[in-house]
Amino acid sequence: MYFWHFFKHKIAPDEEKVATEEMTYHKKQTSKVPWYLAPAFLIFWLVLIFTIVIPVFFSLPTGLTIQNENSNPDRFIAERAERALINFDRIGPKVVGSHANENHTVQFLLDQLVDIRSVMHTDLFEMEIDVQVVSGAYLHWTMVNMYQGVQNVVVRFRTKASTSESYLLINSHFDSKPGSPGSGDDGAMVVIMLETLRVLATTRTPFKHPIIFLFNGAEENPLQASHGFITQHKWANNCKAVINLDSAGSGNRELLFQSGPNNPWLIGIYRKSVKRSYASTFAEEIFQAGIIPSDTDFRIFRDFGKLPGLDLAHSYNGYVYHTKFDSVSIIPLGTLQTTGDNILAMARTFTNSTELKDPSRHANGRTVFYDLFGYFVVQYTEATGRTLNTYVAVGAVLLIGISIYLMAADSFVSIGYTLRLFLLIFVIHLIGWILAFALPLLMATIFDSGDRSLTYFTSKWLIFGLYICPTLLGLSAPTLLYLNISHNDKVSKPYRLQIVNHAHTLILSILCILLTYMGIRSSYFLMIPLLFHAISLVINMVTTLHRRAYYWSIFVMLCQIIPFLYFTYLFHALLCSMMPIMGRFGSASNPDLYIALVTTMGTMLSMGYLIPLLNIFNRPKLVFLILPAVTLVIALLAMTQIGFPYRPETNVQRVNLQEVRRVFYEFDGTVSRNESGYLFDFQDRRKQLPLAPYVDLEDLYNISDDCDKYMMCGMPIFNHRTARSRRQAAWLEREVPLQLPEVPRLSLLSKNVNTTTESVRFEFELEGPPHMSIFVQPLEKVTVSDWSFLPEMLLRKPPFHVYFSYGKISTPLQFYIDLKKENSEFDEELMQLGISGHYVSFEYERDAETKKFLATFPPYSYVMEWPSSYERYIF
Incomplete structure (x- = not known):
């Protein structure tokens, strides 16, 4: 019937009629x-x-109240967790080394644990509480991360009849960033762990494997207390898997964004346990690619403890993360309920699993996982x-x-x-x-x-x-x-x-x-x-x-x-x-x-x-x-x-600001530079432009050129993150000298030349605030042959950065540095040594000029600030 498409002969009248009908039909169809x-x-x-x-994304369950407890005897009670979080919030910022973190918060946790022990079924369960005070060091990105006397509150909870020596580790941290009460990061997870422990302790349901509840006191520092636990605690070797709880936001559901490595059974437990899932292989691959500027204790447990596990965090409303607005008032009761239900369910499943006894036998590759609208998880092997x-x-x-x-x-x-x-x-x-x-x-x-x-x-x-x-x-x-x-x-x-x-x-x-x-x-x-x-x-x-x-x-x-x-x-x-x-x-x-x-x-x-x-x-x-x-x-x-990007309290512009006094000492002891100013580390792309109508920044300049002249730009670089971004930092000089709470004291204890090894050893003692850094730059034709810190750091290119912090123990740090030189002439300039001290806690008073300057910042900005000192010596 489509012959007219192929043949050009004259169409008979009947054929023409048929063709016309077909064309009409074809036109109608198209x-x-x-x-x-x-x-x-x-x-x-x-x-x-x-x-x-x-609506599905924002769906949260109704939080159970204490009045609902009698009809829900084995359920997570969100209101009780919220009451604990209110008390946690009232403590305020919990910076490592501060009284709030090392005393007040630790005592808060111990009081909560004593209350749980008082209602525990003592005929079925036993609870041991240990406060670990630990010191150590490890390489963290570009620095030696050294800590002294940081604290962990550790609980071992087990069924009395259990003989298992394979433990489940559940971890969160109670310290916070400067200025932030840390209710979302990570107070919500802390109280969820406490309420999970209470429900397990008051429910007559035994379980096979013990649980370690680790409340670590130095995660923001970064990741120090978890390292101290997994490398030194008496129960660490028994831990076979970890559930790490952290936060990059405040509210909604917790996201499972890391698993394994190479342990698909972990996702199987997650899939079987959780009531409202929120998990994604895509989130895991993004995080592990380093796109997200964050890290968690999960990496410490994985790298230093070889523990497989699950890494979960609240990620919604990251606008308040690490700010003073991260308070209990913006955390919905439903958030505590949904996360609490999930953690409690996972704890019960893990502690009765056969895989926990020997996870290495089940380590058989990576897995693909994703939730479908929070209702269930799809999981299969790679x-x-x-x-x-x-x-x-x-x-x-x-x-x-x-x-x-x-x-x-x-x-x-x-x-x-x-x-x-x-x-x-x-x-x-x-x-x-x-x-x-x-x-x-x-x-x-x-x-x-x-x-x-x-x-x-x-x-x-x-x-x-x-x-x-x-x-x-x-x-x-x-x-x-x-x-x-x-x-x-x-x-x-x-x-x-x-x-x-x-x-x-x-x-x-x-x-x-x-x-x-x-x-x-x-x-x-x-x-x-x-x-x-x-x-x-x-x-x-x-x-x-x-x-x-x-x-x-x-x-x-x-x-x-x-x-x-x-x-x-x-x-x-x-x-x-x-x-x-x-x-x-x-x-x-x-x-x-x-x-x-x-x-x-x-x-x-x-x-x-x-x-x-x-x-x-x-x-x-x-x-x-x-x-x-x-x-x-x-x-x-x-x-x-x-x-315009920013709004007061809810969507603020972040500015990291150090009030700095820096002094450069020459080889003969004279001072070549003594000045005060403000070191800006802008956290977003717009930098100082949104501040210009409010803050006098006319003389602000980028320090990139100084980075070519001076060791570590001649600034009190705080940690690995500020070291990495130091070329984007800016400096604003101030006329009024900065009044510091105190100044770190560096003492040269001895200088000894070893003719056998053709080297010289400098021995020092350093005393100062709970957060300090040491920078070492050997001069031309000089090498650092040994020192008292981690020797593997010396395999890298100088300058060398040692970040040192302490919590409960404030004794001075003693260290040595061994130098070698080609001509063995040790009476001349050999190295630059920089010492920075950081007074990040609000327990240190800011001087009047600083307060006046901070008052000029607009209401849509959040300034995370602290006084710092920097002394550069030449030995």
């Missing part, structure tokens, strides 16, 4: 949906986000994931091959013609992929070049116009133009639109295979939309809907609902965690590029198959104009006050 229904199509997907995705991804990707390619063959047959064209058409559309769609990533990244670059980064920091909805719409526009524009200028001659436009989705499938399949065999477990992202699209292909081919104009798009849309919901849920959660982090990401790189990239990924995965379907509507060019229009309007709004 007619499009009225254009005014296109907004309804777009609104439908927005409705799914606001009615399903966001090998299974490799097989699954391969089968789905290859199967999807085979299906598009079959579909192309059927198109060729139905269109009465050769398979070669159809393949050439597919290749053309594939190239056009590939250009769309490139534009989909390029346009948002270009937008991020433009805003950053105009000092307008972080516009989404408070007004999160701005990313819809800044990044989502450009992604959709870039992906769809090339195929839109092609479908509008191509002729509907041999292969119909409905078929050509199907080929657009086939091209999308081929790109996803290629990426899925590549990423899978690169060892990236998050490649399951690509498998999910491929799987559901393959299902729609099968349905359409079986029902022959693929031949009936645009009816095939119905099942494409229906089959993409689940992937759309999953990816919008996942990337909404990810952005809620990442956006606050951009406020402490540092000033060296553009944070908008990261947000743009993550947003683009989420948009492509959730809408990649759906946005081309706008071509089923009449006047598609008019419909697509919505995307650039929205981008333009929101971009203009982002440049107004709406796009």
Whole structure:
């Protein structure tokens, strides 16, 4: 009946009538949906986000109160945990070395434990409490991390009848950053552990393996107390697995973002135990890639104790993280309830598991895991994931091959013609992929070049116009133009639109295979939309809907609902965690590029198959104009006050500020430099610009040039993080000399030349505040041959950095440094030695000039500040 396509002879009247009817039928079959229904199509997907995705993400259980306890005798009681957290919050900031941390908080924990012991079933259980005061050192990034007298409150809880020597370790930390009461980080987890212990102790349910509850007192310092426990405590060798509890936010659910390593059974226990899951292989791979500027005790237990385990943290509302606004008032009761329920359930499952006895026997590779809307966890081994991804990707390619063959047959064209058409559309769609990533990244670059980064920091909805719409526009524009200028001659436009989705499938399949065999477990992202699209292909081919104009798009849309919901849920959660982090990401790189990239990924995965379907509507060019229009309007709004990143108390600009007095002593003891000023370590990309209308920063300058002249820039660098970012720091000199609470005292005890080894030994004693650093820079032709710190540090390139802090024990630090020189002349300049002292606790008074200066900062800023001293000596 389609002979007129192939033969050019004169058509008889009857044949002409038949051909006319066929053309009419064909036109009817390829007619499009009225254009005014296109907004309804777009609104439908927005409705799914606001009615399903966001409510599910923010869903929390009702917190149980003490009145509910009688009817829930074995349940976690959130109100009791909250009452403990209120008392924890009242202590205030808990900085290592402060009275608040070393005495008040430790006593708070001991009082809580005594109260639990008083209600414990003593006929079934036994509880031992140990306060560990520990000293030690280890290499941490670029420094020796040395600690003295830091504290751990350690509890061993066990069933009396148990003979197991395999323990479960549950850890959180009670210290905090300067200025922060630490109710979210990590007070919430501390009281959750206390309430978990209470429920276990008051429920007549024995368990097989003992539990160590470790309340460590030096995590922010960083990670010192956990190192002291796992390397020196008497119970450490019995610990076989760890549940580490930390926080990078305040509220909502706890995220499982690290597991293992290479222990899939851990995720199995998590999957079987938790009531409201929140877990992601993707979060694990992002964290372990070093993109997130944080670390946890989990790494210490893994690296120094060889413990497998689970690392969980609250990650929502990271805006208050490490600020004075991290208080009990912003932590919902439902957060304590959901996390408490999960930790209690995991503790019960772990302590009755067979794997805990010898986890090494079950260490058989990595695992892929992810939750589906918090209701359950999908888990399979990496090998299974490799097989699954391969089968789905290859199967999807085979299906598009079959579909192309059927198109060729139905269109009465050769398979070669159809393949050439597919290749053309594939190239056009590939250009769309490139534009989909390029346009948002270009937008991020433009805003950053105009000092307008972080516009989404408070007004999160701005990313819809800044990044989502450009992604959709870039992906769809090339195929839109092609479908509008191509002729509907041999292969119909409905078929050509199907080929657009086939091209999308081929790109996803290629990426899925590549990423899978690169060892990236998050490649399951690509498998999910491929799987559901393959299902729609099968349905359409079986029902022959693929031949009936645009009816095939119905099942494409229906089959993409689940992937759309999953990816919008996942990337909404990810952005809620990442956006606050951009406020402490540092000033060296553009944070908008990261947000743009993550947003683009989420948009492509959730809408990649759906946005081309706008071509089923009449006047598609008019419909697509919505995307650039929205981008333009929101971009203009982002440049107004709406796009100003900061808000008082809730979304603050972070500034690390040290009030510094530095003195340079020369070899002969004379002073070549004695000055005071403010050392700024800006935590975000906008640096000092938002402060300029309020704070007099006219003479502020970057210290990068000083870093080329002086050891460690000639500044009191605090720790490994400030050492890494020191070239981005800025200095503002002040006229009034800084009044320090005290000054570290460095005493040269002896200088002894050893003619046998042709070296000289300097012996020193250092006394000062609980946080100090020692910097050593041998001069030309001089080497440090030995010292009293970790010798492996000397294998690195100088200057050498030793970070030293103490908690309960404040005795002076004695150390030695051995130097060698080519000519063995030791009466001349041999090395620079820098000493910095940091008075980070508010137990040290700030001087009047500092208070006056701090009062000029705007209300939307948060200044984490402390006085510091720096003395540079030449020996």
